[in-house]
Amino acid sequence: MDLLDQRAAELAALQSRIVACRRCPRLVAWREQVAAERRAAFAGQQYWGKPVPGFGDPAARLVVVGLAPAAHGGNRTGRMFTGDRSGDWLYGALFRAGYASQPASTARDDGLELRDCFVTAAVRCAPPQNRPTTEERDACQAYLAAEVAVLASARVYVALGAFALAVLAKVLGVAPRPRFAHLGEVGLADGRTVIASYHPSQRNTFTKTLTQEMFDAVFARARALTG
DSSP, rough: OOOHHHHHHHHHHHHHHHHHHHOOOOHHHHHHHHHHOOOOOGGTTOOOOOOOOEEEOOTTTTTEESSSSOTHHHHHSSSSSSSSSSHHHHHHHHTTTTSSSSSOOOOOTTTTOSSEEEEEEEESSSOOGGOOHHHHHHHHHHHHHHHHHHOOOOEEEESHHHHHHHHHHHHHOSSSSSOTTTEEEETTTSOOOOEEEEOOOHHHTTSSSSOOEEEEEEEEHHHHHHH
């Protein structure tokens, strides 16, 4: 087994552990309630209703970290940033930067492939009001740490929002915790770089706190750093 196959196998094993996780009673109850009740627009669909693992290239030099799956996005489709407006923004930007094979992500089997990129999140279950508790955040941190360890080719990490930045900084051993600023950078001693970005939530995109040009600049910078 070559190194890439080994990483893929380790990620697959980790994904199985993530999907089976039931550590946080509040999140388990919420994700399953949403999956049972469903939104009217998706009433005919079978929701995933489980923790959502990361997705992408085992040899990725870019790792994108979000907050958590959306209740009717990743919690419905079973793939991070898939089937919601935030995902439309993220995969559109990754496509324009050459990291994604197509500009939209609607389902796990829609043919989307990531090249040199891996997408994950700080918390793996959809939280009520998109607000995990401190205990839920900490319970999930080990999964991100395990992904970071397996994705040893990563040179750039993009943190989508202050929550993701704080968790990622802790996983990478960055101290003191960096202050959030869009396109803010933190250089690690080994040459890796963390880039902060506003999260592509509807609140940020509708208010123009995050524009397409601002988001594209994040991934243009990531591309420049990875070469």
